Amino acid sequence: GNSVTQMEGPVTLSEEAFLTINCTYTATGYPSLFWYVQYPGEGLQLLLKATKADDKGSNKGFEATYRKETTSFHLEKGSVQVSDSAVYFCALSVYNNNDMRFGAGTRLTVKP
Amino acid sequence: EAGVVQSPRYKIIEKKQPVAFWCNPISGHNTLYWYLQNLGQGPELLIRYENEEAVDDSQLPKDRFSAERLKGVDSTLKIQPAELGDSAVYLCASGGADTEAFFGQGTRLTVV
Numbered sequence: 329g330n331s332v333t334q335m336e337g338p339v340t341l342s343e344e345a346f347l348t349i350n351c352t353y354t355a356t357g358y359p360s361l362f363w364y365v366q367y368p369g370e371g372l373q374l375l376l377k378a379t380k381a382d383d384k385g386s387n388k389g390f391e392a393t394y395r396k397e398t399t400s401f402h403l404e405k406g407s408v409q410v411s412d413s414a415v416y417f418c419a420l421s422v423y424n425n426n427d428m429r430f431g432a433g434t435r436l437t438v439k440p
Numbered sequence: 441e442a443g444v445v446q447s448p449r450y451k452i453i454e455k456k457q458p459v460a461f462w463c464n465p466i467s468g469h470n471t472l473y474w475y476l477q478n479l480g481q482g483p484e485l486l487i488r489y490e491n492e493e494a495v496d497d498s499q500l501p502k503d504r505f506s507a508e509r510l511k512g513v514d515s516t517l518k519i520q521p522a523e524l525g526d527s528a529v530y531l532c533a534s535g536g537a538d539t540e541a542f543f544g545q546g547t548r549l550t551v552v
Contacts, residue, residue: 371546
């Protein structure tokens with residue numbers, strides 16, 4: 329079946345540190361890949377996405393590259409801010425299926 | 441454009457009582473999802489609709505949970521009777537053809 333595995337947290341970083349949150353997937357067919365973010369007290373919102381191999385999604389300084397050869401979609405940011413503190417979810421959806429599956433989430437805390 | 445609207449935001453009930461959650465998806469979105477999110481975990485799919493048809497309800501505990509999406513727009517998720525272990529956040533999301541899911545704020549259920 330389709331599934332996503334992401335690195336367990338929590339992750340605590342100092343402001344301006346480099347961030348990587350690992351995500352790997354298993355899918356039948358050709359998935360689109362997503363990163364969602366959930367800020368404290370808010371709902372899930374899309375951070376970025378990539379729909380085919382080698383695509384790079386980016387938003388708010390975050391990036392992730394769809395790597396078919398390693399079935400990965402790792403989230404990166406070069407310099408995190410306190411306002412990036414949130415829970416990050418990796419997700420996939422198989423084309424023409426709309427079956428969205430989520431990872432367990434990684435809680436990021438950025439300290440000043 | 442209005443987002444996905446869920447109500448109520450919070451609900452506290454005694455065990456063995458019934459409870460219902462309501463969701464109004466984004467206009468024009470044919471796909472509607474109900475997810476369960478336990479504390480510290482990712483969303484887990486309960487049921488997915490394409491228009492008014494439930495195309496994936498394999499994870500819905502049908503002995504106590506039911507859902508409907510009459511006319512392929514609004515949806516209601518019901519639990520009867522509720523158990524202590526049902527305490528969680530219930531998320532509704534909607535999506536168009538081959539797009540990401542857009543989430544509502546969720547309903548936080550506490551069963552006492």
